[in-house]
Amino acid sequence: MNKTSSLPPSVARLIDAFAQLPGIGPKSASRLAYHLLRAPLEHSMMLADALRDLKARTKLCSRCYNITESDPCEICMDEKRDQSLICVVEEPLDVSAIERVRSFNGVFHVLHGVISPMNGLGPDDLKINELIARIAKQATSDEPVREIILATNPTLEGENTAAFIQRKLAASKVSVSRLARGLPVGGDLEYADEVTLSRALEGRQQLR
Amino acid sequence: MSRSRLYNTQAIILRRVDMGEADRLLTILTPARGKMKVMAKGVRKLTSRKTGHVELFTRVQFVLAQGHTFDVASQADTIEPYVQLREDVQRATLAHYVCELADAFAQEETDESELYELLANALQWLCSASDPQLAVRYVEMRLLTLTGYRPQLYRCAKTSVPIDVDAAVSKSIIFSAYAGGVLSPDAAKFARDGVALMPQTLNLLRAMLSQPFEALSALHIPADVHFQAERALRSVLAFVLERKLRSAQFLKQLT
Numbered sequence: 304m305n306k307t308s309s310l311p312p313s314v315a316r317l318i319d320a321f322a323q324l325p326g327i328g329p330k331s332a333s334r335l336a337y338h339l340l341r342a343p344l345e346h347s348m349m350l351a352d353a354l355r356d357l358k359a360r361t362k363l364c365s366r367c368y369n370i371t372e373s374d375p376c377e378i379c380m381d382e383k384r385d386q387s388l389i390c391v392v393e394e395p396l397d398v399s400a401i402e403r404v405r406s407f408n409g410v411f412h413v414l415h416g417v418i419s420p421m422n423g424l425g426p427d428d429l430k431i432n433e434l435i436a437r438i439a440k441q442a443t444s445d446e447p448v449r450e451i452i453l454a455t456n457p458t459l460e461g462e463n464t465a466a467f468i469q470r471k472l473a474a475s476k477v478s479v480s481r482l483a484r485g486l487p488v489g490g491d492l493e494y495a496d497e498v499t500l501s502r503a504l505e506g507r508q509q510l511r
Numbered sequence: 512m513s514r515s516r517l518y519n520t521q522a523i524i525l526r527r528v529d530m531g532e533a534d535r536l537l538t539i540l541t542p543a544r545g546k547m548k549v550m551a552k553g554v555r556k557l558t559s560r561k562t563g564h565v566e567l568f569t570r571v572q573f574v575l576a577q578g579h580t581f582d583v584a585s586q587a588d589t590i591e592p593y594v595q596l597r598e599d600v601q602r603a604t605l606a607h608y609v610c611e612l613a614d615a616f617a618q619e620e621t622d623e624s625e626l627y628e629l630l631a632n633a634l635q636w637l638c639s640a641s642d643p644q645l646a647v648r649y650v651e652m653r654l655l656t657l658t659g660y661r662p663q664l665y666r667c668a669k670t671s672v673p674i675d676v677d678a679a680v681s682k683s684i685i686f687s688a689y690a691g692g693v694l695s696p697d698a699a700k701f702a703r704d705g706v707a708l709m710p711q712t713l714n715l716l717r718a719m720l721s722q723p724f725e726a727l728s729a730l731h732i733p734a735d736v737h738f739q740a741e742r743a744l745r746s747v748l749a750f751v752l753e754r755k756l757r758s759a760q761f762l763k764q765l766t
Contacts, residue, residue, distance in 0.1 A: 326531050418600070418765070420607040420758035421526060425765070459567040462597040463604075467765075470600070487557040496563030496589045498597070 314340065366437065368413040368430045370395045378402075378410055385409045386441070387449040391434065391468065393417055393456060401454065409452070412437065417460040418467060426467060434468070438477055450478040457484050457502075516577050517585060520544065523570050523630055525610045525617075529555065536581065537565060538614060539573075542624040546617035549575060551584040561587045568593055568606050570631055591631070595638035602637050604765040605647050607758040609633050612651070615752055616658050625657050632724070640728055644737060649727065651744040652719040660751050662743075663692025664717050670698050676710045683707040688746035706746055712739040 310318070314336055321332035339347050363369070364376035371377070378384065378398075388409030392398055398411050414429045426432075438448045453468060455461035469479050485503030486495060495503070522539035525546070530536045533555040539547050554562045564571055564587035574586035596603045613630045617623050629650065636646035655661050666673050668690040676684075685699035686692065686706045693713065694702055708716075715736055718727055732740075749755055 418761075420604050420761040420765070421611050423757045423760075425761045427764075459597055459603065463600045466598060467600045489558050491560065494560035496566075496592065498566070498589075498592045498594055499563045501594075 367411045368415060368433060369398050369411055383408070386446045388452070389434075389437075389448055389450070390452040390454050392454050393461065393464075397454065409450075414455070414464065417455060417458075417464040419460045429464070431468060431471065435471060438472070438475060448477050450480060453479065453481045457482075517574055518577075520573050520575060521570065521590065521627075522547075522549075522573050523610075523613075523627065523634070524565060524567050525614045527551075527565070527567060533559075535565065537584070539571075540613055540617055540623060540627055540630060542627040543622055544619075545621040545623040546614065546619050548581050549573070549584050550578065550581040551587070554584075564589045566592070568596055568610060568634055570634070591635070593634045593638050596634070600765055602643050604758065604761055605643050606634060606637050608756060608762060609637065609647060609650055611756045611758045612654060612748070615756065616654060626654070629653050629657065636724055636728070640724075642728065642732065644741075645727065645730075645732055646724065648715075648737075648740050648744060649719050649724050651748060652716065655744070655747060655751070656720065658751075660747065661720070662686070662688075662716075662747055664713065664720065666692075667695035667698050668692035670695055672698075674713075676713055683709060684713055686713075686743045686746075688743075688750040704746065706739065706743045708739050708743060709736065712736045712743070715740055716743065 317336045317339070318329070318332045321327050321335050322329050324332075327335070339350070360372050361370050362372075362374060364371045364374055364379055366375045366379045369376050369378065373380075379386075385408050389412050390401060390407060390409055391412045391414060392401065393414055393416065395413055398413065401407050401411075412430065412434050414431065414434075416424050416429050418424060418426055418429070434451075438451070441448050451468075451472065453465040455465045465481055472479055483506050485499060485506050486492065492500075520541045520543065522541045524537055525540055526538035528536045530550070533553045535551045535554050537549045537551055539549055541547060551561060551565050553559045554565055556562070561584060565584065569589055570591040570593070572588045572590055573584055575582045576585045593606070596606050609630065613626060617626055633646060633650045636649075637643050640646045652661075662668075664674075668687065672695045674684065674693050674695065684707070685694045685702055686708050687694055687699075687702045687704050688706075689703045690698070693708070694705070699705065711733070715727075715730075715732065745759070
């Protein structure tokens with residue numbers, strides 16, 4: 304029998320809804336629900352409005368597949384940005400991470416995942432074909448794609464997805480690059496794994 | 512006397528799921544304790560000392576701390592990173608399949624040292640073998656043998672009549688997952704399922720039972736023999752597991 308069955312239905316429903324969220328267990332879900340129960344009405348209404356708007360107002364940008372409220376998104380519409388330089392990332396959150404750096408002036412393409420056969424995700428489940436089509440479409444425009452930066456995570460799935468895209472683009476004239484891999488700032492050489500160290504050695508930079 | 516909270520074990524990372532802010536829940540295969548779920552805290556942070564050591568399909572030396580729900584990775588050091596799997600999508604897809612197979616067959620709290628050794632060898636073969644598909648067939652056969660589902664390849668699985676490959680040169684031999692192996696021509700008439708094997712395919716499957724992989728890896732296997740061996744072994748695996756593996760559907764697409 305459901306543990307929340309002795310609660311008022313509206314409270315039980317909210318607890319069940321919170322428990323569906325990633326990383327939220329039944330205890331945390333109950334705490335959140337009781338917090339909102341005690342909080343001022345406007346807090347709950349603000350949360351309800353934000354949740355409603357999230358689904359009602361957002362969509363995927365038809366060019367880069369980032370989450371946006373306007374299509375094309377602000378980044379794709381920005382005339383100061385270099386449309387011939389596309390940075391390919393796994394998730395919309397990765398766009399925010401690169402934007403925080405403020406040194407990238409190109410545009411993005413969001414794959415919405417990585418190739419992960421064990422999790423049932425293949426190339427057709429990602430926006431890879433859309434990337435190929437975007438490059439082909441842009442080839443006839445004033446600003447054809449000059450470089451693709453593969454910025455997938457340096458995990459096995461991220462590396463495999465980058466290798467797959469690279470293979471797909473082998474016949475095209477577009478230059479393909481990969482984010483540098485190696486030691487993180489503040490890292491400790493002693494604890495680095497073999498793959499990271501070998502990549503750091505491969506990508507070493509001449510100082511003089 | 513109280514048991515130490517920390518313990519050492521080797522392991523191969525089979526799966527991982529992101530948890531919380533920066534943690535990962537790892538499914539690992541260990542030689543002495545079988546399949547385990549282990550929490551690796553903070554490994555999604557770039558500055559974590561363990562990040563590179565707990566990558567998928569890596570063979571790792573762990574120091575684990577006993578926990579309430581999951582044991583926690585206290586230290587991790589790479590033994591073998593299988594680097595080639597990161598650079599080759601085809602070999603990596605086969606590694607996904609092999610690790611999903613190991614995950615499906617491995618038991619918790621059980622000595623799985625033979626399965627562990629097989630998986631460690633399999634990942635090495637997938638990195639270096641000129642025919643990685645043959646390595647996968649070999650692993651499938653060894654896995655069935657280890658877990659007690661070795662198909663009968665020398666006698667009819669129904670009537671126990673010896674199956675002579677030489678006498679069947681002009682005919683194909685029927686392999687039935689439901690019956691548990693090859694069938695004599697008489698038994699094959701009543702088979703519920705069947706994969707037709709050429710004599711060369713049956714010889715290959717028999718060699719997998721008796722030969723080390725290194726002895727087979729030098730052979731050139733024709734495509735039709737490969738195809739038949741794959742169908743026969745997959746039919747047994749589907750029969751034993753009562754499901755198809757998720758990664759299997761991508762093998763054709765990515766390899």
